Amino acid sequence: MTERLMMVGAGLSGAVLARQLAEAGHAITVVDARSHVAGNCHTARDPQTGVMVHVYGPHIFHTDDDRVWDYVQRFARFRSYKNQVKTTVAGQVYSLPVNLHTINQFFGRAMRPEEARAFVAARTADIPDPQTFEEQALAFVGPDLYAAFFKGYTEKQWGTSPANLPASILKRLPLRFTYDDNYFFHRHQGIPENGYTAMVAAILDHPGISVRLETVFDPSEAADWNHVFWSGPLDGFFNYRLGRLGYRTLDFETFRATGDWQGCAVMNHPGADVPFTRISEHKHFAPWESHAESVLYREYPRACGPDDIPYYPIRLAQEKSLLADYVALAKEAPNVTFVGRLGTYRYLDMDVTIREALDLAAAFLAARSTGTPAPRFSGAPL
Template sequence: MKYDALIVGAGFAGAVCAERFAAAGKRVLIIDKRSHIGGNAFDCHDENGVLIHPYGPHIFHTSGKRIFEYLSNFTDWRPYEHRVLAHVDGELYPIPINRTTINRLYDLDLDEQGVTAYLESVREPRDSVATSEDVVLSSVGHDLCEKFFRGYTQKQWGLDLSELSAGVAARIPTRANDDDRYFTDAFQFMPAQGYTSMFEKMLEHPNIEVRLSEDFRAIRSIVEREHTIYTGPIDAYFDFRFGKLPYRSLFFQHEHLGEVERFQQTGTINYPNDQEYTRITEFKHLTGQQHSGTSIVREYPRAEGDPYYPIPRPENEALFKRYHELAEATPDVTFVGRLAQYRYYNMDQVVGAALKAAEELIE
């Protein structure tokens, strides 16, 4: 059979493109090397009946009304505002840093104006902001940097703050008020029946054929199609012609605690300076599920393994640009998604990029 599009990868980027193509009357084959749809956002019930995210917590948030409304075609939503605490010197503090963090950490009683003045007094301005260290020091100064950022970054990226591009640290705000939400987007929800259920609805169109446990390399020369949409690592598509693009990977240690209703105060607790893991997430906070036990996951960053995070450094961006030039010279293939575009995208940004790419191709 000839397809209008072969889509490689059944995560957010691939599923959105498949759904849009199918809705436009086009015949689509979507494949994934894993045995399930949903990519890293795949969720399932563990052996104890708790809904978990095998590849770490995925918390949906967006300020894009169009993106939220599009996904609402495939799921109901559960309101959820994510909160994170950081374990520092044996105590738990809100992160992003806010008024509560400052007052409790330093035994102060500052109002918003006072916190703003305090941060102004400790920050270390930089003439130019090129690295994440520049961002953090110019925002919160040395002590808060050491307590909350440097150790976490070293574990997460295997690099010091001074070795990472400024955009990494710029993702985390600092607040003078008591807002303890991790995100401030207009739309903060979780799919009410889970992500996998949402993906199933996206891919149930009769124009979509799904094949799992399918390697693109094994079928790329066999499947007859008008166009390919590729959401995997861009360097792998070109057989690593210029060398491998660097990624950070993760190891997930899942644990179920029977007859424990709550393990921790918030959905996630970060460990910037203690432990080998970066954070612990308890899924029932995210899903709202009622269960007599609870399931948690510890995340251990590592250098080897499945690619999760493109490492944002100037030399890596330069290497990506060489692959991007190859992609631009391959008109019958569209590259979209975090790995294909070598971008540290949030889920909503992937959805937005996929919608844009699909619309342009369909037109």
């Protein structure tokens, strides 16, 4: 039986869910408050320079999930892209993630891999079970590398001391005792040739899908649909009645230049004396193109206000307590499933977002075929 399904949000979660359910025969309406699809991975040509700009900051697709990689290639041609991040510390440029070149350059040595491994290990703290970002860093790389490459950047990014942040944030970053400076270690890495927005538009291009942009969905209208998939903020669905979950947001200072301004796509600036965290030069995200001019962003993290775009869920103790209360409310909300980064209040890479949407679509269809309740979340928030 064809159902009328509402998809709130035209980002990756909403688009993939809409496509899967439309291909299964359902009628999908997708609404988004913004004037474009693709959410925070939206890309657009800069009219002055012709550069493809990652409007809400850099997005590099990377995954080990073959199904996800095959899926996105149905809708876009991906060009190979190696993410090679640089960082400026005390007037010198180093490569990230911290690797053998970084270690040798920083300490003025010429160590082989095993020598460097022993050298770093001798400087790390003996903390068997690190609980905070700072403890993890001291046990991971020691005080010198931590102070140079992690401490200041983290304080600016999160607006608090690394001693207040969970160790899990740092555990996502690699430490290499080779000269490999590829930031990611996944088998599949790339960027869609024509940008992410074109890819998402292609996913949404199905006769069973209707897209309405610049449209705000009122949760009070949920009963008008057979089911609603909500990819907006979890607390926003309930009109923030218990308070607001904490996020960090980003401000971008755009500037243009002639030629190649910094020689790489991303240059971190971890120093506490520099107010921004990094500079991205967008034409380097499409090395297959050639542009005489350049578009760059300086990136300034700060606390997210009510009218700001939420980027990074904070997920400290206070937020997790409030999150648990909202999860309890969500479990009582009829015919609604909360999806994606905002709907589940988790930091998600693009490939995980797509995988969860694919899995949720299958679970929803299975639930409908058996008459059982639809999943409440695309992924566990707690």
